[in-house]
Amino acid sequence: MDGRLKSTKASRNILLIIMENSGYWASILKIFKSKLMNKNHLTNKAFIYAIVFISFIGGACSQSMPEVELNDEWKNKIYELAPEEATYPFKEKKKVLVFSLHTGFWHWVNPHTEAMFKILGEKSEAFEVSSSTDIAMMEKDKLKEFDLVIFNNTNSKPTYRNLFVDKLSEDESMDSVSVWKKAEELEKNVLNYVKKGGGFFVIHGGNTTFNNSMAFSELIGGSFDYHPKQQPIHVRLVDHKHPLVQAFPADGFVHTDEPYFYKNAYDALDFKPLLYFNNSEIEAQRKGQELTEGVTYVAWIRKEGKGKVLYCAASHNAQSFENPDLLQFYLDGMQYLVGDVKVDETPIGK
Structure with missing residues (x-):
């Protein structure tokens, strides 16, 4: 030869x-x-x-992944991929608010994420999903109308890392003292909403909403630190027997996303992790902070007072929603957050 x-x-x-x-x-x-x-x-x-x-x-x-046009063709594709029905029985349809206000980095996936959650609610008939970017929805009387609130890439500006301060500062009739006072009030409304029994789902960059607030960091289980470039990530299951990850194959899944690293309350690990990636597999980590061992969690749950919290770093890209397993995971997570199913929430840090 x-x-x-x-x-x-x-x-x-x-x-x-x-x-x-x-x-x-x-x-x-x-x-x-x-x-x-x-x-x-x-x-x-x-x-x-x-x-x-x-x-x-x-x-x-x-x-990066190319932007996908949000049109009927895409919505129909997601509808076909979405679960036929809810995994767990429910007595009545729950009300959900997808809050998508942002003042910082704009994620092109935001409207796709809204549409995806509306499709999950409609097809499963388990949720009535509405969306808003109006900060007034964070008032006490508005929040109590919903069983579940989803923070959809509610990114704040780097200056203060406070979404509400950013937005209220646009009101020329308010001085800085009034702005901060009102922002603190609205943040407390969110914290109390969860403590009194509300469900809270934070998606991807939603953890930057109040990135310098330890109270918010403790609520959701951690604050955003940084992310390397987008890359294929092998997302693995912490416990393949846990009810909320039954949608995935035992060896997890691979998708292109930003691998998020966290700080502040994350170090306490006061949550029940569901998904993770191996640090050694992540390229282009920040110099001086390279992690060659251990894992970083991608999704987790935690109990806060009478309420429940789910954080999921996926995803920066609408292409991820074309994975029916991930759609099932979101839907199962929503049911957990409104109390349709009880699961092990034991924090690993305690």
């Missing part, structure tokens, strides 16, 4: 092994496998072209 052919075949086989053992390359593999396995394409030039193309795609995907 020609030496060049042997070399190309060996390189081809190594490439296939790498691709087949990485969920990230699954879709790329479908495109190239037939070409690479075809003897007519066993040339150095074809192999090099394949490597260049794959490297280009991989590099692009590791940085």
Whole structure:
């Protein structure tokens, strides 16, 4: 056999092994496998072209995912992928508010996340979901209308890391003292809403809402510290027997997202973790803070007074919602938050 052919075949086989053992390359593999396995394409030039193309795609995907248009076609796709019914029995339809106000970083996925939660509620018939960006919805009388409040990427500006201060500061009739006083009042409304029995679901960047508030950090289980570049993340299950992760296969799933790292209350681990990633698998970590051992949690639950909290870092991208297992996880989590199912909430830090 020609030496060049042997070399190309060996390189081809190594490439296939790498691709087949990485969920990230699954879709790329479908495109190239037939070409690479075809003897007519066993040339150095074809192999090099394949490597260049794959490297280009991989590099692009590791940085960010392309924005997806929010249209009827996308909504219909998510509707078809969503669970046919709620996992747990429920006596009545619960009211949910998806709060999507932001003053800081704008996540293009925000409207998709709203639409996704509305689809879950509609198809399961377990939830009546409405959405708002009006800060007035954080008043006591408004919050008590809902069984569950979802903070959907409610990112604040870096200046104060306080969403309510940012928004209230836009009112020229309020001085700084009045702004901070009102912001503190509204934050306390959220804290008390949960303590008195409300459900609270924080998605992705929603943990930056009051990133310098220890009270809020303790409520949700941690504050945002930083994230490396977007990259394929192998999300694993902490306990595959836990009721809230039954949607996922035992070995978890892979999706492209921002791997979040946390600070403040996170260090106390005052929560029950559900999902995690291995720190050693995360690329481009902040210099001086590289973690080569241990794990970082992606989703967790905790009890606060009479209420319940669920934090989930997924996702920065609407493409993640095309995973029916993740949709099932969200729906099961919503049912947990409104009391349709009781699960182990024992914090691992205590």
